[in-house]
Amino acid sequence: MQASDIQTLFTGPSGAYLCARWARPIVPVVFGLEMETLAVVKGAVEAVVALAGHKMAETDPEMGANLMLFFFRDWDELLALPDLDRLADNLPDRVAQIKAAGANQYRLFRFEADGAIRACLSFVRIDDALAAQPADALALAQAVAMILTWGEGAFGPRGALAEVQGQAVLRPEVAAVIRAAYDPVLPGCARDATHALRLAARIAAAA
Structure with missing residues (x-):
């Protein structure tokens, strides 16, 4: 290129x-998927992290998990999740803006003092377009999206x-x-x- x-x-x-890239080892947790698809998503994350030459870990000493992937059918479901507003500031306003834009994905990055990625919250609304994708394609696309600040x-x-x-x-x-x-x-x-x-x-x- x-x-x-x-x-x-x-x-x-x-x-x-x-x-920006990740500084600390990546610790993913996935919400809203069945066990079979959950394994596909985690496998895709592992593959992309390995490609980057980066590391994964079992836990983050400060946050427990630093990569959180949420899959759901409607943006309003986020508003019902307990304590999510502590991770995503101004959650109702964010959800309203995302809905107005007609988006099916949104990522919120948190950064270290030097600007490297510290954490990522990835929200994916499974609309008709995403539902039509094979699970491996959807999982790999999400893994790529979180590895750098594209x-x-x-x-x-x-x-x-x-x-x-x-x-x-x-x-x-x-x-x-x-x-x-x-x-x-x-x-x-x-x-x-x-x-x-x-x-x-x-x-x-x-x-």
Whole structure:
């Protein structure tokens, strides 16, 4: 990928560049899924974390779990979850804004003092479009979405995934960006777009 392509992946609607990765080991917990699908989601998270060269753990010493994935049918279900408003500030207002936007997904990141990812709350409303997706594709897409702070609409209509022999797989160029972003030489959080040049150089060197 060219540096300009990578810059687009981490640029938000305001034009600001942000590429942050996880600093601490990832500890996932999943709500709202049956056991069979739960295993698929956790397996996808493990695969993407391994791709990044990062680590998982059984528990986070401060939060217990630092990656929380919620699956549900209606956004209003979030308002009935006990103590969720302690994790997501202004929850009623957030839910109202998400509903108004017609979104089926929303992620809320928390950050360390240096800007690296500390925690992620991922909310997924299973609408007709998502319900039609195979479980492995939905799980892998969610795992990719939480591993870095991608910009809104980063992957365009193609998405981050491809299909090979009926199986959902991560597009090679997206996998390359994830691996490069987790190079320990690079900072845990970058807000300068020149960071994309450093990612591009690492991807080219690894090709």
